[in-house]
Amino acid sequence: MIYADPVAPELASGKFYDRLGLPFYLSPDKLAGDFAPVRFERELRWFQDYCRGGAVLDVGCSTGGFLFQLKARFPGDFTVTGTDVAGAALDYAESRGIEVIREPFLDFDFRNRRFDAVTFWAVVEHLIQPKSFLAKASSILKLRGHCFILVPNMKSLAVRLLGARYRYIMPDHVNYFTAGTLRRFAATEPAFEVVRLGQSHFNPLVILKDFRRNQERVADPERARLLNRTTAFKQHPLLKPAKWLYNGVERLLAAMGLADNLVIVLRKKF
Numbered sequence: 001m002i003y004a005d006p007v008a009p010e011l012a013s014g015k016f017y018d019r020l021g022l023p024f025y026l027s028p029d030k031l032a033g034d035f036a037p038v039r040f041e042r043e044l045r046w047f048q049d050y051c052r053g054g055a056v057l058d059v060g061c062s063t064g065g066f067l068f069q070l071k072a073r074f075p076g077d078f079t080v081t082g083t084d085v086a087g088a089a090l091d092y093a094e095s096r097g098i099e100v101i102r103e104p105f106l107d108f109d110f111r112n113r114r115f116d117a118v119t120f121w122a123v124v125e126h127l128i129q130p131k132s133f134l135a136k137a138s139s140i141l142k143l144r145g146h147c148f149i150l151v152p153n154m155k156s157l158a159v160r161l162l163g164a165r166y167r168y169i170m171p172d173h174v175n176y177f178t179a180g181t182l183r184r185f186a187a188t189e190p191a192f193e194v195v196r197l198g199q200s201h202f203n204p205l206v207i208l209k210d211f212r213r214n215q216e217r218v219a220d221p222e223r224a225r226l227l228n229r230t231t232a233f234k235q236h237p238l239l240k241p242a243k244w245l246y247n248g249v250e251r252l253l254a255a256m257g258l259a260d261n262l263v264i265v266l267r268k269k270f
């Protein structure tokens with residue numbers, strides 16, 4: 001596992017993400033991408049393989065896109081709750097019918113409340129206390145409940161080709177994982193067993209863009225625009241043949257250990 005040391009105080013406190021609320025999380029491009037039907041299609045497939053109903057907590061829910069899709073696609077099957085440190089993003093999630101918790105996850109007292117699933121979609125790489133988050137997730141899960149974690153893959157094709165130029169090697173990512181270190185991280189919580197470890201996602205447009213860039217960090221609006229454009233391509237009816245080819249390339253890269261993200265599914269065994 002690779003981690004940043006030291007970590008900027010505003011990242012450790014969460015102020016950095018709260019400040020991003022209006023200019024980034026609530027920008028038109030970011031919202032359009034987050035709430036597009038295809039945005040969480042991979043995460044939803046993984047999720048549905050192990051959880052078909054019940055109470056779900058999304059840690060780092062941002063504007064609530066994943067929970068919104070879960071409710072919209074499977075009406076009546078789930079009760080959903082999100083927690084985050086970005087107040088403006090939580091305001092938006094609440095406006096879309098998502099129950100939100102406005103206290104930091106580690107500080108909030110869930111009392112006797114228990115969940116069938118806890119999700120960390122692109123969150124653990126931002127945490128300075130990832131083991132504490134994992135332990136807390138275990139403590140609020142029901143027996144045989146599942147924890148889902150998605151993080152960037154440090155052995156992806158993008159990282160191998162771009163190195164430090166890759167846009168997701170950034171100051172607010174303070175942890176980086178390979179498949180092996182993610183499995184070892186999961187093993188630090190004895191109540192969990194690994195039921196699946198795999199890979200997903202591939203964005204060739206990011207690789208092409210980052211080959212040509214020379215600035216230290218890709219501006220947040222630019223990141224949002226590119227992801228929104230990628231989402232639009234996936235939904236365009238005339239591009240279905242290209243999407244089939246893209247899906248095949250993504251599956252091949254995942255089989256070779258080169259996809260953009262790692263996904264691990266954990267089950268609470270006691």
